[in-house]
Amino acid sequence: MEHITLLIGIVVATALVFDFTNGFHDTANAMATTISTGAMGPRTAVGMSAVLNLVGAFLSVEVARTISGGIVDESAGVRPEVIFAGLVGAILWNLLTWLAGLPSSSSHALFGGLIGATLVAVGTHGVNGDAVVMKVIVPAVAAPVVAGLAATLATRLSYRLGRRADPAATAKGYRAGQIASAALVSLAHGTNDAQKTMGVITLALITGGAVAPHSDPPLWVIVSAGTAIALGTYLGGWRIIRTMGHGLTDIEPQQGFSAQTGAAVTILTSSHLGFALSTTQVCSGAVMGAGLGRRGGVVRWSTAGRMAAAWGLTLPAAGLVAAGAALLADRGDWGVAAVAVLALAACGTVWTVARRRPVTHANVNDPRPEGAVTGTITAVVPAAGAAGQAGGAGSVQAQTPAPVSPASRPTTA
Known part of the structure; x- marks a missing residue:
């Protein structure tokens, strides 16, 4: 094994911690729709x-080479x-x-962190802009x-092909x-995202002369x-699984299959080309496309807007924290x-706050709040029963106490 100093050992350990957080942060990419439609049990799915x-x-x-060089x-x-600061x-x-x-995006958080730390410590010439x-x-x-x-196209095709089929048999x-497409997304996620941590560790070994x-x-x-990303995945990022499975759109099995297949093809193709894309953004785009592909389907654009805002903030926010570090x-x-x-x-503070309103495999498909939430909550929720009777034609403002998507809660740490 290469000669590794204490500092490089700290960097390697920190990179594996990031890889672990990437795993539980991105479990939803592969398994949110599978869990929300009941195709698999939560624990079996994340396993x-x-x-x-x-x-x-x-x-x-290929993606590791993009990161390390x-x-x-x-x-x-x-x-x-x-690298440690990033x-x-x-x-x-x-x-x-x-x-x-x-x-x-865990990927963009990593890129933002590396870029912000490099700009402060080295200067603009340390970042390959192209x-x-x-x-x-x-x-x-x-x-x-693309996803x-x-x-969208796959969803429309699946519903058209199944127009005259027995609905129960079609759903089954x-x-x-x-299950098969979720497996493909998981495989693609490991191919793309685990390599990012490999690239960072390799970069640390190169800069340390190892x-x-x-x-x-x-x-x-x-x-x-x-191993680190697999352990993080098994932990299950239940909060994000709830948002992806229920917050963006109401997912039926045909839509879940179409979303996961489109996402997997996009991720695997990008991995082959060495593009270190965000699997989160790909899978979220696929879920929204599946929502638009079903006749009468609806996408909750308020939730999508909050997600897009988080995507836009990821690079600069992670970069600012890394720059200070x-x-x-x-x-x-x-x-x-x-x-x-x-x-x-x-990290301890975030974990303590999270324990006050836990989301686990037992309540990930339960849209009710886990506890009292302070502040004003504005929720647009599907009308119970009516959406199913009308083919999911739209959403209405809740007139009575109703399930609230976690993505609609105030974003506080």
């Missing part, structure tokens, strides 16, 4: 997703302290958006649109199809990154220790 995330980590290293220039003076920014943003139940545009920004805009269009068949520049991730890096970490060993202590305190 299958965890195994396939681990398998997917071994399928390719594309986004930032390791020869410009990027040091392990900088990871801290990404982890804190992941936890805050998880607390709010918002499916924001790579950021072509490998990050362009896919961020194009991939959700959404694919899901598509639930089975959902491996040669432009090296592929060592085997132990692939194994540890795959980089300024402190650059002071030496005591600065690195201070950043670590502050990060642990922030």
Whole structure:
């Protein structure tokens, strides 16, 4: 094994913590629609997703190369302290958006953290602007649109093909199809997202002189990154699963199958091309496309708007936190220790707040609030029963106490 200093060991451990948060933050990408339609039980679903995330980590290293030698220039003076600060920014943003139940991009949190820390510690010449545009920004805009269009067309086709079929048999068949497509999304997620952590660890090893520049991730890096994201996936990001499964649109089995298939094809294609896209944005775009593809279906644009706002804030917010961490970490060993202590305190605070209103596998499909929520809550909810009778023709303002989507709650940490 390569010679690893204490600082690089800290960076590797922090990268694996980020990978773990990526796992439970993005479990919803593969399993939200499968769980919401009842195709699989919550625990079984996240267990299958965890195994396939681990398998997917071994399928390719193209995205890892993009991270380790594309986004930032390791020869410009990027040091392990900088990577550590970037990871801290990404982890804190992941936890805050998880607390709010918002499916924001773990990938963009990582990119924002690395870019913000590098700009402060090295300068603009440390960031490869062309790579950021072509490998990050362009896919961020194009991939959700492509996945959404694919899901819309697939949904319309599935309903058209099943017009004369027995509804119960059709629903059963598509639930089975959902399991297969969810497995494909999980495999794709491991192929794309686990590689991002591999790339960061490899970048840290390169900047610390442990491996040669432009090296592929060592085997132990692939194994540890795959294991970390699988464990995080099995933990289950139940808050975000609830938002993706119930907050954006009402999902039927045909829609769930179409959304997951469109997302999986988009992610796997991008992984093959080395595009480090956001699987969260792809899957969210596919779910919205499936909502639009069903006749009479409705997309809750207020929830979609909050998600889009979180997407837009991810890069700069994670970058600002990472920039502050980089300024402190650059002071030496005591600065690195201070950043670590502050990060642990922030993570502990988020976890404590989350425990006050827990969302678990037992209540992930229950739209009722878990406890009293302070502040004003404005909710647009489907009319109970009426939506089903009218083919999901729309939504109405609640006239009586009604289920409230967690995404409609105030975003407080």
